[in-house]
Amino acid sequence: MIHKKNIYRAMLVISFLAINAVIIYGIAAAWSFLNTGADKSSMLHIGQDLEMIYQPKIKWTLEKQKGRKMEKQTLVDLEKDYLGAWYAKNLALNNYVYDGIADYYTQDARSSLLELLEHNKSIDIQTKSTTLLHHPTLEFYSLDGKLVVLTDHNVEQYDQVYESGNFIHAKKSKSTYKVIMLLEDGFWRIRQLIKVSSEHLPVSVLDKTEDIPVQGLKGINYYPKEQAWNMFGDQFNEQAIKTDFALLEKMDMNAIRIFVPYEASGGANLKNEYLEQLSTLLDIAQEHNLKVLITLFDFYGNYSISDWTLTHRHAEQLVTHLKDHSSLLGWDIKNEPDLDFEQRSETLVKAWLTEMVQQIREWDASHPITIGWSNPGAATHLSEYVDFVSFHYYEDAEELPARYSKLKENVDKPIVLQEYGKSSYSGFWNLFLGSQSGQAKYHSNIQTFLNKEQLPFFIWTLHDFDHIPNSVVGKLPWRKAYQKRFGLLNNKGEKKPAYDVIIKNGKGDN
Structure with a gap:
């Protein structure tokens, strides 16, 4: 009889431990789910580390900044999210894939972008695009650390336009943009992106007069x-x-x-x-x-x-x-x-x-x-x-x-x-x-x-x-x-x- 009581007691203890383990696991899983927003790589629909798929040259100017001084880590985060916004836009223009638009643009900004994408889709226009070089100047960083104003000078961009799958034309351009970005849910999103100037860049042709050192090779x-x-x-x-x-x-x-x-x-x-x-x-x-x-x-x-x-x-x-x-x-x-x-x-x-x-x-x-x-x-x-x-x-x-x-x-x-x-x-x-x-x-x-x-x-x-x-x-x-x-x-x-x-x-x- 004593032996059976010990078995019952052991089973109760094991059951108690098992139930607690399940509860703890459930709480941990819920906590992990609720905090996935803190990990941009898992939040994004793009699904890859941005540095593995998109690395345009970017050169910041910070000397004329007004407002709060920009922290080094904040600049790193700002740059990553800013380039991410460009990549998400380029991806959408190419494939009508809207993944990332909500992640990188505020509600007001993405409405006009989505309108453009839907228009292009209706007339079967695709734009294969990438930016090659950015020269952003940080104009203003708010005291509460939630708003940034910058001017991206002479953005070098290459575009190929297709209609119904047929190549139409290509161009390389240099444009300047005024940008407002807001910090939402721990991430920088574009509130406003306005092109203020643009020019077509012709391909430069070699202009050398000296001898090319190949004779006698x-x-x-x-x-x-x-x-x-x-x-x-x-x-x-x-x-x-x-x-x-x-x-x-x-x-x-x-x-x-x-x-x-x-x-x-x-x-x-x-x-x-x-x-x-x-x-x-x-x-x-x-x-x-x-x-x-x-x-x-x-x-x-x-x-x-x-x-x-x-x-x-x-x-x-x-x-x-x-x-x-x-x-x-x-x-x-x-x-x-x-x-x-x-x-x-x-x-x-x-x-x-x-x-x-x-x-x-x-x-x-x-x-x-x-x-x-x-x-x-x-x-x-x-x-x-x-x-x-x-x-x-x-x-x-x-x-x-x-x-x-x-x-x-x-x-x-x-x-x-x-x-x-x-x-x-x-x-x-x-x-x-x-x-x-x-x-x-x-x-x-x-x-x-x-x-x-x-x-x-x-x-x-x-x-x-x-x-x-x-x-x-x-x-x-x-x-x-x-x-x-x-x-x-x-x-x-x-x-x-x-x-x-x-x-x-x-x-x-x-």
């Missing part, structure tokens, strides 16, 4: 043998680079072209290790008298206007970090962007490229800019905006003179053959038709033409590779096998006949 598109398309980050091999650059110097090469992968390097938030490794590579290049052409965007293909500010921050960090290095040759915006015309639209790709050229000129006015087009015909695109024209060539050597002559007639800029080469692969996937001797003959024919025209060049590439990432040519074995054997050195590091052709046509010796 003899270069290699470079990856280390064991780090093809993946030479930075954990794969960075300083010793392999030193060995290869010493060999290139012996070959009388004077330049290399390298590639920065967009996503792997951190995108808009570039990893410090990539910047440090790039600096190290340029240091090694300087030791071996090599100039470095840096392709800023590899494995990037979005081009979406909503993505522009992120790509700008990526390029800005690279350019400002490396622009003063003495071994830097210049900037190559993108590798073969014309291959994205069909999928991403020629209009969008060219708009992104043009704006990127403009941005880089703001950060570095000393080094030349180019774009690496996939063939001579495509290289006429945007030639008026670059410092020198770059094209790639992997077709018959006999057809190069005519293709080059036509390009030369259509552009009035220095020209560089930025990639050329031939695979020596001989195997099942190409019916055993390739050979090292055929590769050497191809290089000999091309080099003869290059010497005659004094055309600067970058060969593809120094090494044969054992591993090709799927992201480069896909998974098809015949494409991978062919891509592995473009090197002047085989996968054992031994010189192929094409190596001797390059030596013979240069000034170096074996």
Whole structure:
């Protein structure tokens, strides 16, 4: 009997504890729900950290502010909510998605905005838009800390307008806005946003008279043998680079072209290790008298206007970090962007490229800019905006003179053959038709033409590779096998006949 009483008592105690645990959990859940308004990231329908999707340049002026002195953390919060309002507006104009409008605009302000959105929707007008640069001046901050007046000067904005899905026109403008913001529920919301001035910004065209330093370039598109398309980050091999650059110097090469992968390097938030490794590579290049052409965007293909500010921050960090290095040759915006015309639209790709050229000129006015087009015909695109024209060539050597002559007639800029080469692969996937001797003959024919025209060049590439990432040519074995054997050195590091052709046509010796 005593034993049964103990069991009952134990069961009562356990039941009491369980009931209390449930009550405490319920109170905690309710408290968490009631306080979700304090977390803007979960409050917003946008659903992402704003810094991951939108990073326009913003430069504050605070010296003339009246009223209460602005606290540092308040300025951080104000800036985040102000940019969030712009992003929410741009998103709504593009997709008729109203998520975030209520979060960033007061009731009075959002009524007129929603009226505009509904009108655009009724006539099937979409505006793909982003702001690139803000210069807000803080005019007034109320004593109670709940009202801010600012003037956002010379806001640079890019817009593309579509009607029923068809592109109508694009423009870049510079406008000034008067803004009133109120603090509601712990967040800054726009009460009033009035445009007080606006002007159209034409795309600036290059105006340089000095010689572009590409004449006499003899270069290699470079990856280390064991780090093809993946030479930075954990794969960075300083010793392999030193060995290869010493060999290139012996070959009388004077330049290399390298590639920065967009996503792997951190995108808009570039990893410090990539910047440090790039600096190290340029240091090694300087030791071996090599100039470095840096392709800023590899494995990037979005081009979406909503993505522009992120790509700008990526390029800005690279350019400002490396622009003063003495071994830097210049900037190559993108590798073969014309291959994205069909999928991403020629209009969008060219708009992104043009704006990127403009941005880089703001950060570095000393080094030349180019774009690496996939063939001579495509290289006429945007030639008026670059410092020198770059094209790639992997077709018959006999057809190069005519293709080059036509390009030369259509552009009035220095020209560089930025990639050329031939695979020596001989195997099942190409019916055993390739050979090292055929590769050497191809290089000999091309080099003869290059010497005659004094055309600067970058060969593809120094090494044969054992591993090709799927992201480069896909998974098809015949494409991978062919891509592995473009090197002047085989996968054992031994010189192929094409190596001797390059030596013979240069000034170096074996």
